[in-house]
Amino acid sequence: MRPRAGQAGMLDGSRAALRRIWGLVYRHLALYRRSWPRVLELMYWPILQMIVWGFVTAYLAGVQNDVTSVAAGVLLGGVLLWEAALRSQMGFSISFLEEIWSRNLGHVFVSPLRPRELVAGLMVMSVIRVVVGVTPAVLLAWLLYGFGLFAMGPVVVVFFAALLIMGWAVALGVTSLILRYGAGAEALAWSVLFGLTPFAAVFYPVSILPAWLQPVALALPAAHVFEGMRAALLQHEIAWGHLLAAFVLDALWLAAMGWVFMRQFQGARVRGALLNIGE
Amino acid sequence: MTKPVLVPPGLPTGAGGAPAILAEHLTKRYAPAAAPAVEDLSFTMPRGATWGLLGGNGAGKTTTIAMLLGLLVPSAGRIACLGHDMARDRFTALARMNFSSPYIALPSRLSVAENLRVYAHLYDVPLAEKRIAELAAQLQLTELLDRPAGQLSAGQKTRVALAKALVNRPELLLLDEPTASLDPDTGDWVRSWLERYRAETGCSILLASHNMGEVERLCAHVLMLKQGRVVDQGSPAALLEKYGRDDLEDVFLDIARGRSRAEVPA
Structure with missing residues (x-):
């Protein structure tokens, strides 16, 4: 049966939208193909973090060879999963900054690429950057310390997904600030999520935090992911409540930051900031 | 509609x-x-x-x-x-529509062909490779297609910017x-x-x-x-x-x- 005219129009519109998103992704892949330092930089910090924390956990375990201890697992798991969130946020924000640095943003914004397609393209780039950046660290953790991240079970994929989405929400906030304050706000792309580390309960349970700080931590999807990770590693059970809370909070944060982004994008069009955002 | x-x-x-x-x-x-x-x-x-x-x-x-x-x-x-x-x-x-300005650059590390390909996708241009070859021939860019855009002279950059501006037959x-x-x-x-x-x-x-x-x-x-x-x-x-x-x-x-x-x- 042939699709009706309306359906055909929608299909054509969706195909064109996917092609525009691919155009943006292709632009960044072509950049990485021609710039090996950028590719190296993607892997550098996750590997460095993993090595440092691997030795710290070996030291804390008291016995140099006892690197498969539960403590090592909790710390190394925390490092690797948190790196996924950090790289997700940076992958999104830095891909946007690449357009500013190359003074290309004006061309992008006068093309038919919709803001939601721009966001989708940046999310795809963020996933690619996470996979390329974190996979070598995961492999090295297994080779050097015998820590297999997937020992937690398939639920680890769900943990990764929840942290990726949280990274996107924070990145939308950072990108909004760049739209509002220009490239002068670019340092936030590297620092904002690091600043949330103490409240994200990456290396310790939320209950360790002072009582007044615990609601702050529990408002972050990451705190629920790491509680879930500890439950998987220590009690060998899946904390469904924490998983559900993580995704509900992800949805709320993503919707809120998406709204902020659209407001700032429209504001930038009113102020003329899209003309000189590089300054 | x-x-x-x-x-x-x-x-x-x-x-x-x-x-x-x-x-x-x-x-x-x-x-x-x-x-x-x-x-x-x-x-x-x-x-x-x-x-x-x-x-x-x-x-x-x-x-x-x-x-x-x-x-x-x-x-x-x-x-x-x-x-x-x-x-x-x-x-x-x-x-x-399309637009060209010497004050808005194209990504300098990408080759001329890659730049044109990006915009062919963004403008959903059918038969993109054919269109790029056609523009390259018309604007004398064929020899430059594999060169990074940042390594071109001002005149060459202007021709590439024009090719970008014409990629969707505006x-x-x-x-x-x-x-x-x-x-x-x-x-x-x-x-x-x-x-x-x-x-x-x-x-x-x-x-x-x-x-x-x-x-x-x-x-x-x-x-x-x-x-x-x-x-x-x-x-x-x-x-x-x-x-x-x-x-x-x-x-x-x-x-x-x-x-x-x-x-x-x-």
């Missing part, structure tokens, strides 16, 4: 229905208390014509072009490009100082090419320029801007006649300095 075409009754539109550009009472203030960068600008540019925006620094040319492209929201007034209201339906219009082309910083020979080549392209395709072109010779040669109609307002307009010949001058540069100086024909020294 097709969007309504915004053409006031009795408006001359040229070929193809709606005018290329319809601007009504456009005003832009960057801050409520600031002087307007553009004030009460109205014009109707027919299809298939080349028009020029002429004015000194700060006259409002870039602001006008940015509003026409949807990069900037007007404080007041309305714009329709190719019949599409830019406030409600700008993405449909943008797919049929019906409306906005050019901001298309020959700025080019040597006279390359500038002349670009002007000849634009003349031929418009004649062959019927594309409408609006160009902002400081180069009076360029405007005189390419444009059928000129909008003279000063402090955000249209202070005069007409064909280059009509403006020369009106101000009693031999070239547009003198007309430009007369307008910039507020001199009427009676005050022009014999």
Whole structure:
């Protein structure tokens, strides 16, 4: 049966939208193909973090060879999963900054690429950057310390997904600030999520935090992911409540930051900031 | 569902229905208390014509072009490009338009071909590789397709920017100082090419320029801007006649300095 005219129009519109998103992704892949330092930089910090924390956990375990201890697992798991969130946020924000640095943003914004397609393209780039950046660290953790991240079970994929989405929400906030304050706000792309580390309960349970700080931590999807990770590693059970809370909070944060982004994008069009955002 | 075409009754539109550009009472203030960068600008540019925006620094040319492209929201007034209201339906219009400016770069690490491929995807150009090869041949870029865009000379970059601006076969082309910083020979080549392209395709072109010779040669109609307002307009010949001058540069100086024909020294 042939699709009706309306359906055909929608299909054509969706195909064109996917092609525009691919155009943006292709632009960044072509950049990485021609710039090996950028590719190296993607892997550098996750590997460095993993090595440092691997030795710290070996030291804390008291016995140099006892690197498969539960403590090592909790710390190394925390490092690797948190790196996924950090790289997700940076992958999104830095891909946007690449357009500013190359003074290309004006061309992008006068093309038919919709803001939601721009966001989708940046999310795809963020996933690619996470996979390329974190996979070598995961492999090295297994080779050097015998820590297999997937020992937690398939639920680890769900943990990764929840942290990726949280990274996107924070990145939308950072990108909004760049739209509002220009490239002068670019340092936030590297620092904002690091600043949330103490409240994200990456290396310790939320209950360790002072009582007044615990609601702050529990408002972050990451705190629920790491509680879930500890439950998987220590009690060998899946904390469904924490998983559900993580995704509900992800949805709320993503919707809120998406709204902020659209407001700032429209504001930038009113102020003329899209003309000189590089300054 | 097709969007309504915004053409006031009795408006001359040229070929193809709606005018290329319809601007009504456009005003832009960057801050409520600031002087307007553009004030009460109205014009109707027919299809298939080349028009020029002429004015000194700060006259409002870039602001006008940015509003026409949807990069900037007007404080007041309305714009329709190719019949599409830019406030409600700008993405449909943008797919049929394009833009080039020496002040907005293309990613310098990407090769010429990669850059053109990116924009072929963004504009959903069918048979993209064929179109890129065609443009490369027309603009003498074939040898440069694998070179990083950042390693090109100013003239080569201008030709690549033109190729990007033409990748979607635009019906409306906005050019901001298309020959700025080019040597006279390359500038002349670009002007000849634009003349031929418009004649062959019927594309409408609006160009902002400081180069009076360029405007005189390419444009059928000129909008003279000063402090955000249209202070005069007409064909280059009509403006020369009106101000009693031999070239547009003198007309430009007369307008910039507020001199009427009676005050022009014999």
